[in-house]
Amino acid sequence: MRFNENQLTTPYFMVDEKKLIENLEKAKQLKKISGAKLVLALKCFSTWGTFDTIKPYLDGTTSSGPFEVQLGHETFGGETHAYSVGYSSHDINTVAPLSDKIIFNSLTQLATHFEAANPFASLGLRINPERSVAGQDLANPTRPYSRLGVKQDLLDLSIVDKVDGFMFHMNCENKDADAFIEILDYISNTFAEYLTHLKWLSLGGGIFFTAPDYPIEKLALALKAFSEKHQLQLYLEPGEAIITRTADLVVSVIDIVDNNKKTAIVDSATEAHRLDTLIYNEPASIGEASADGAFPYIIGSCSCLAGDQFCETQFDEALQIGQKLHILDSAGYTMVKLNWFNGLKMPSIYYKRVDGEIELLNSFDYQDYKDSLGKG
Template identity: 35%
Template structure:
């Protein structure tokens, strides 16, 4: 699949886009959804949307044309699935609480427990519930190729899942599925390696199961992803265990490269030869993954350079560090080379800011939140949300 960035039309409509604003493009979203539906149909699996990556609920009518279910990890996400997506959630949480579990029951059709102690505590409520709910247990294959430990659910000492040595020969009453998640923006070849470990450790329990959830992190809409290999892998797994309903719950794949964060330059400052363009957005508030992961996002029309380049820029070289507008000293990244010297008021467009970024934003320092909008295929803009002082005030009350 060719990179969605080649097809973006945001630059053509900057005159109608408020700043700052997250702008998802309908055409790019549909390209991803069509590919995901194709994988689902050819492989004979269920692919569901993980809200932890994307929860812009006003766009759900588009998603419902392609998929039927979503995955939740909290009562709020489960409620969003039930009330706004229109179907009950596949819910997993590291730990449910007595206060929240009644809402989880109301809004879920699948519930996965992270431990047997959680199962023993809450399964009686599931069993007594008026409607059938399929339960599962999260398993830990003790294998992952995720290099950043912050995102590695199988790191030593992880709090996620049950290892094979802790499973009884006969699974407890009501456990109908295994949930396994150990990927992050991973390839189909990493999934192939994971399946080898998963089957080696856990396949002896598969005859007792009805479903197998392979979690998220399957970045099938990335340009270099081997989609055909993924389909063959899933078809092979289904052939080996035809009684199992296979489920994937990617997050990023759905909204990968579907839209940018549009910002504008509000000032240019220079200190000790380092030139910084201060924007009307913040890395710590609006792009926290850039500081957590960390990674340097692509900026439209600019060349990404090593951080050190900003310290050695020549006076006639338009190299900039980009700075956020919060009071956090480290609210900046750099460097980028532009093809001209930046001016106050001109747009700076951060690519691929729809997955994970929007759901992680915060209101530190009372910084104004970017708006949220959908650029329709016909070039019209639906502004779903403009944040105001009242949003900040109500959050702090």
Template identity: 50%
Template structure:
């Protein structure tokens, strides 16, 4: 099927690879996995994902409600700062309500106590390649640092949440981290029912020692008699989607530049934030080198520089890989550019266009 570009294409067969590993982790370790909606919330594939995952976790009221309505199963509600209206709303449907601070816990406990109540802790360690994403950075507002405060709040809590990783694909580092957590919080954990280890653990990466990972989780859960939760975002959807674009112009300024009908700023914003190049399968094996740029007015709207096996021309198709995590959730209407459609290649190979965007969507996004 030839679709009009630009569009995001989610491939359920590629998604299944990750989901089967997540299922394997549950079977071997007992750890449950809840999808981190801040990373991926494109609910047209939730019917498939919910067969292999245990629910969702959120960063806001709207995400929590989406998880409850579209994914089902367990709904974990977390937010850095709830408003009174937020907490009243999530208390109507959330299975777990996790607070970021003691002050919010004390303020809203009487409302939240109908659910299982948790508190985020900041253990002072992290694994992140970027200061922007480091939850243990200096002056971090994310989680409770003071252990004495945690002890005082223990009667109100059923569990703790610790989110301290970002794209950690090193099992040995994870193992040392878990030992540290057990040593630091073990006396508290023995009084609780569950712990969430957050997301950022890249256990679906090719070659990751999944069985060793599961053994470590199982031993930790047994030592403290806890239900462990993982919050995979990228690990759930990595490698499962593309942003498909077409060349609309070719220019030359000391090098050949291809301009496509999409934009990094509008359609792959995370790359711009972290100053990363887009990924492209077979993007370095040819003789024809082009900078590929977006069509917004931003001078730095550049996907990257790639080598192609053939010369590009107007209408040539260019596919950017890994366009699911932190991509569709951040798309925006900058410059009023055409929003990419959302399409899914289903398990049977058929392609379904599940959403297109028009000028009406653009004007309704404004006021």
């Protein structure tokens, strides 16, 4: 069935394959120069209808929970990396046969599940390097009292008898190559006695190498030098870097309320459809907005939460009820966080191919809402 974008019913996500490939070509360049392998972080983006485009460029997937492990194994292939802050025995028995690598968050988890996991996968341990680049404290994995990873003072060399690799995840939207290389050098020097005994090392995600003007070659050469120095296979776990600027959340203005400021109410909500906008207090960007526009509006949601709004911005012309707006850069941490708050309609998900053809990847109705809350 052919879809005309002008006739699609809002709200919906539109993923653009052409823009996705532009990011993937940068990932290809990084891999070629550095020798590192890249695994897609499913916690950020799990829309598996796009995986046929992504698979030729990346080496597999990495997870943060058991269902992501299964999804990566079934729909992506390549290497399946399993990580979780905490596995139950049931979790390990489920994910171990599906995984190429299993990374534990603590020494206790490693000891508890070693026997069950070891026959199936190469085992790793997450390390807290106590240094990071993260703009938001909420997303800082080395914040005070962090539960994420093992600090160096709790390690001894006997650990290398149980694990083949370490994982350091200490970045969040880090666009500064020099800041990352500084931490890389710190890891190289501080953990050298361990790195000598390991086979692989994951440096996590949060490295925004697809940002405009990012010095990819500089990053790649630093990774290559590190890998050669310590004779390790390096992994990166990009999520946002792969899908940034590839998708819009398209909404419609359904009312305009004037209470000292004009609010355009749209048929969507940050709390239900773009949760990170609310959690991190990061205003969304609207495609139709104008920096010099003479018509200011709050873009408000249709949820009952008083502070639920997408942004404040301005337009060249007054908004009209029924008008569509494109909420930009809406792929990362959106579709994986959708929920049924207020019983709002869930956005459909479309995929615009390079040739202009639009595919429906998924749509949701009342029965989906009902089934999520119980079975009759």
